[in-house]
Amino acid sequence: MSKTAHINIDAQVGELLKRNSLSVTDSRKKILQLFLEQQGALAHGDIEKRAGEKFDRVTVYRTLQTFVDKGIIHTIPTADNSIRYALCKDECSAGHHHDHHIHFVCNNCNNTFCLDDVVTPEINLPKGYAAEHVEVVVEGICKNCNS
């Protein structure tokens, strides 16, 4: 990575934090940067591993929660009981998520992807049930692993 590219990402990250009225700290910068560099989702554990500098576990948890609250990232439900996080699209904001895409978990590389272009389907519920939110998680083999 070139020096200028690095400066750019750094500036981009600071900008994004300020836009969300968050003070710019080392851990927030680093964690946000990890999300920007990555096309898949990240779990708490992944972040601890990839953040070169060591942040306290608690700091990572709180940072993730803050990002969720601000509409910067969203959580992804998985069958294996671990919470994963991925960047939101621009339409999300504090207290108001608008993520209507489905998620894909690869059984080979174990990565989780937001399929932003695949909208959650309409579900025809039995009489009496009222839907407020639909989560779709598809499991299988991802693009990268299939080629």
Place this chain on the structure above:
Amino acid sequence: MSKTAHINIDAQVGELLKRNSLSVTDSRKKILQLFLEQQGALAHGDIEKRAGEKFDRVTVYRTLQTFVDKGIIHTIPTADNSIRYALCKDECSAGHHHDHHIHFVCNNCNNTFCLDDVVTPEINLPKGYAAEHVEVVVEGICKNCNS
């Protein structure tokens, strides 16, 4: 509950266990009975609470795992990181689950229901992705809470 009804359920439970080549024990009978008496899903904690007699936590966990292995119950993914279980339909068997229905989590009573008649929809994935399994969880207000 009448005495004869109680005897019937007890017999039914023993029958079901034998059919799955499981030895008939107090904890298995009691836990299976809880599932039969209940139209929603149960989490480990619910079972510990509702089983009048006290079984060791480990026994409950192992019993649930055994039932899953035998195709008697299936797990339901939830956003809140806790595993819930519900009875399978008859088509499921040891090592071979066939649960293609969607699940509904009520935001009011917090119960989880198998909507056995609502089949998981076909999802149109981008080129390169191959689906092996689709999980749909709908969140909202359930039939009971809506009336």
Place this chain on the structure above:
DNA sequence: TAGATAAAAGCAACACGGTTGCAAAATAAA
């Protein structure tokens, strides 16, 4: 029906993911 054998239950100890309260450090505002 009693004894042998196999299976399950109970117990203790642990691993892991996540949370809470509080003091120290860092950030933002003045």
Place this chain on the structure above:
DNA sequence: TTTATTTTGCAACCGTGTTGCTTTTATCTA
């Protein structure tokens, strides 16, 4: 630069689930 406000790190804790091992229970067979 000083002050007020946030955020961090630490320690301690909780809930959920697991593993190894011993005792108890269920099943099979004589």
